Amino acid sequence: xxxxxxxxxPQQPYSYGYLDAHAKRELRRRMLKAIAVPGYQVPYAxxxxxxxxxxxxxxxxxxxxxxxxxxxxxxxDQGADDSVNAANLRRFIARMSGAATTTDxxxxxxxxxxxxxxxxRMREGQVLILQVPDPEPLRAVQPDMSKSAQMHADADxxxxxxxxxxxxxxxxxxxxGASYPSLVxxxxxxxxxxxxxxxxxxxxxxSHLTILxxxxxxxxxxxxxxxxxxxxxxxxxxxxVEDQSGRACRTTGVRNRFMNEIPQTDGTSQFELxxxxxxxxxxxxxMPASTYYDENGExxxxxxxxPAVRPD
Amino acid sequence: MYIAAKGGEEAIQQSEHLYHLLNGELTIDTVRMIExxxxxxxxxxxxxxxxxxxxxxxxxIAQTGGDLYEAVLLLRAYRATxxxxxxxxxxxxxxxxxxxxxxxxxxxxxxxxxxxxSLDYSHRLLKLDVLDGTRxxxxxxxxxxxxxxxAYPPVAGWLREQGLLAEAKADATxxxxxxxxxxxxxxxxxxxxxxxQAMARADTGGVLSLGYSIMRGYGLxxxxxxxxxxxxxxxxxxxxxxxxxxxxGRVRVSQCEVVSPGGDEKGYxxxxxxxxxxxxxxxxxxxxxxxxxxxxxxxxxKHPAHEEExxxxxxxxxxxxxxxxHFKLPHYVTFASGLDNIRKxxxxxYG
Numbered sequence: 001x002x003x004x005x006x007x008x009x010p011q012q013p014y015s016y017g018y019l020d021a022h023a024k025r026e027l028r029r030r031m032l033k034a035i036a037v038p039g040y041q042v043p044y045a046x047x048x049x050x051x052x053x054x055x056x057x058x059x060x061x062x063x064x065x066x067x068x069x070x071x072x073x074x075x076x077d078q079g080a081d082d083s084v085n086a087a088n089l090r091r092f093i094a095r096m097s098g099a100a101t102t103t104d105x106x107x108x109x110x111x112x113x114x115x116x117x118x119x120x121r122m123r124e125g126q127v128l129i130l131q132v133p134d135p136e137p138l139r140a141v142q143p144d145m146s147k148s149a150q151m152h153a154d155a156d157x158x159x160x161x162x163x164x165x166x167x168x169x170x171x172x173x174x175x176x177g178a179s180y181p182s183l184v185x186x187x188x189x190x191x192x193x194x195x196x197x198x199x200x201x202x203x204x205x206x207s208h209l210t211i212l213x214x215x216x217x218x219x220x221x222x223x224x225x226x227x228x229x230x231x232x233x234x235x236x237x238x239x240x241v242e243d244q245s246g247r248a249c250r251t252t253g254v255r256n257r258f259m260n261e262i263p264q265t266d267g268t269s270q271f272e273l274x275x276x277x278x279x280x281x282x283x284x285x286x287m288p289a290s291t292y293y294d295e296n297g298e299x300x301x302x303x304x305x306x307p308a309v310r311p312d
Numbered sequence: 313m314y315i316a317a318k319g320g321e322e323a324i325q326q327s328e329h330l331y332h333l334l335n336g337e338l339t340i341d342t343v344r345m346i347e348x349x350x351x352x353x354x355x356x357x358x359x360x361x362x363x364x365x366x367x368x369x370x371x372x373i374a375q376t377g378g379d380l381y382e383a384v385l386l387l388r389a390y391r392a393t394x395x396x397x398x399x400x401x402x403x404x405x406x407x408x409x410x411x412x413x414x415x416x417x418x419x420x421x422x423x424x425x426x427x428x429x430s431l432d433y434s435h436r437l438l439k440l441d442v443l444d445g446t447r448x449x450x451x452x453x454x455x456x457x458x459x460x461x462x463a464y465p466p467v468a469g470w471l472r473e474q475g476l477l478a479e480a481k482a483d484a485t486x487x488x489x490x491x492x493x494x495x496x497x498x499x500x501x502x503x504x505x506x507x508x509q510a511m512a513r514a515d516t517g518g519v520l521s522l523g524y525s526i527m528r529g530y531g532l533x534x535x536x537x538x539x540x541x542x543x544x545x546x547x548x549x550x551x552x553x554x555x556x557x558x559x560x561g562r563v564r565v566s567q568c569e570v571v572s573p574g575g576d577e578k579g580y581x582x583x584x585x586x587x588x589x590x591x592x593x594x595x596x597x598x599x600x601x602x603x604x605x606x607x608x609x610x611x612x613x614k615h616p617a618h619e620e621e622x623x624x625x626x627x628x629x630x631x632x633x634x635x636x637x638h639f640k641l642p643h644y645v646t647f648a649s650g651l652d653n654i655r656k657x658x659x660x661x662y663g
Contacts, residue, residue, distance in 0.1 A: 014393060015393065018393070019393070020393050020395065022495070023392075026495075043497030043498070043499060044497050045494065045495050045496050045497055046497075047392040047393075047494075048385065048388035048389045048391070048392040048630060049389055049392070050385075050386075050389040052385060052633075052634040052637060052638065053385075053630050053631045053633075053634025053635060053638075054631070054634040054635035054636075054637070054638035055634065055638050055641065057634075077641070077642065078642050078643075078644055078645045079645065083642060084323060084324050085641055087321045087324065088321075088324055091321060114641075115643075115645040115646060116645055133635070133638070144619075144621060145500070145621060146499070146500040146501075146621060149499075171653075171657045171660075171661075172657075172660060172661075173653070173656060173657065173660070174653075175653045175654075175657065176653075177646060177649035177650035177651075177652070177653055178645065178646040178649040178650070179646075194645075194646045194649075195645075196645055196646070196648065196649040197649060198649075216631045216634060216635055218497055218498070242648065242649055242652040243652055243656070258645075259648075260644060260645075260648070261644075261648060261651075274645060310660065
């Protein structure tokens with residue numbers, strides 16, 4: 001007699017990669033649509049995960065739908081691999097998928113990030129998954145999502161330009177900080193995660209695929225490889241990244257990278273590299289890959305970033 | 313250290329360990345005690361977790377030390393991975409085994425007012441004797457002179473017969489085809505099932521807050537509770553092989569209908585809400601929101617609480633609580649980005 005139990009697989013408490021097959025199918029279809037229409041926010045159901053909403057569940061769902069046993073996963077938060085939330089997400093992804101993990105941005109096949117793009121240039125075949133709290137760049141001018149969806153459909157971006165103009169009138173410069181609104185593929189304005197402006201040009205004509213996912217707001221959008229991403233700017237007042245000049249990393253001495261400012265008790269500030277994986281390489285004498293910004297702060301696509309102009 | 317140079321993983325594991333250590337031991341006795349003695353708490357968590365399992369809800373409450381948002385998230389995360397094995401038959405109000413059913417619209421209603429279990433008319437006095445070790449006298453429950461019937465006709469049916477309420481349109485949609493807010497993206501205006509499902513699993517406090525704003529004065533309506541009903545409903549399934557209908561068990565359900573003058577062709581407009589478990593305050597508030605959202609769809613909304621999109625987004629317990637607590641996460645990169653601008657503006661303006 002064959003025991004019934006011998007004919008069945010042992011029960012697994014969770015599916016591979018945690019999400020069930022229906023959820024994965026939906027996510028993959030939404031991702032394909034997002035890649036097909038760069039910058040367009042594709043709505044999706046967004047399952048609850050065993051991680052609090054607003055703590056990277058959008059990025060996590062994308063990662064779990066893409067991860068395989070052969071994947072090499074890097075997770076960063078504010079640029080740091082060892083931030084507690086990044087550590088927690090990495091632990092969960094590895095536990096549910098068996099994938100290898102790394103702190104090396106070059107070695108990773110899937111790179112999930114909150115608020116940063118690494119300093120080393122990402123390459124073809126890599127996927128950058130950005131966690132997004134608010135996918136809607138029009139939120140400040142139109143909080144109602146049904147109406148903002150219509151504005152995207154009509155490419156009705158007049159109010160965005162108006163808000164930029166008002167910034168110039170009031171402050172003589174653009175004052176949008178992170179998540180600087182950018183036009184993708186000449187068609188859709190996106191809210192780039194909230195990555196700092198320093199990282200925004202890295203999306204432009206990038207070799208890698210970027211998928212942005214908001215779990216709470218249930219929207220996926222993408223910047224496919226070699227797609228134009230143009231931060232909104234008037235032709236006579238160019239977009240500016242955060243000023244990193246005069247800052248040197250207190251540990252490695254390196255300059256012209258995005259720095260964390262560390263306030264000191266004497267009122268001064270010290271600086272350290274935000275990208276901990278990159279810092280780790282420098283500290284261990286490992287040659288990093290080419291970076292987006294060179295040692296003099298020049299961006300690798302010449303002519304993209306222009307000198308500051310203040311309007312009269 | 314908050315952003316540990318190394319050892320972040322060890323720190324978060326110890327942090328979680330400490331949390332549980334301070335809450336007392338998690339045992340099956342605790343779970344059973346919560347399930348047995350705190351059914352309204354269990355109901356609230358099951359309703360917001362949109363998973364009917366008193367045992368799992370009690371476990372979630374015990375496991376989180378009673379942090380309800382965390383308990384709801386535990387149930388939701390568990391539920392999200394469970395397969396759909398079958399769809400139950402619709403629950404007809406007239407067939408619910410009703411233990412409480414009241415109407416504020418009429419002194420008496422066909423079938424009668426059934427007070428059932430309620431604290432409504434209790435004196436809210438702490439029973440301090442209990443702290444002295446005095447056991448409450450277990451008085452025998454006095455049954456009514458005549459046994460109440462198990463089920464009652466809906467009050468709305470009487471209003472319809474009187475021509476005071478528009479006829480309900482029969483909906484022939486098969487259970488498996490009903491739009492499902494948990495597996496589909498939600499766009500606005502939302503299909504009615506999405507709205508009712510969202511209200512059923514909404515945060516009790518959030519629904520109360522927005523519902524109260526309408527009741528109190530923002531786009532004032534005075535909801536009259538046409539019927540509030542608590543009961544036990546059969547979960548009737550169809551056997552996949554024989555096609556026979558059978559009950560898989562009973563669940564505690566509650567539903568509420570409020571009415572207000574100003575229906576279309578008929579006299580009254582009706583607002584409806586229902587949820588798993590017994591949760592009266594949530595349903596009165598939710599059915600009031602439903603009533604006003606129904607009359608104010610689109611651009612005519614007078615107040616955010618009249619807008620379906622506003623109400624549905626902002627009463628989601630897992631999303632609202634999760635986003636709120638996410639502000640504990642480090643934001644120093646985005647802060648630095650804003651700081652760069654502020655410094656430039658100060659320098660340019662004030663030198």
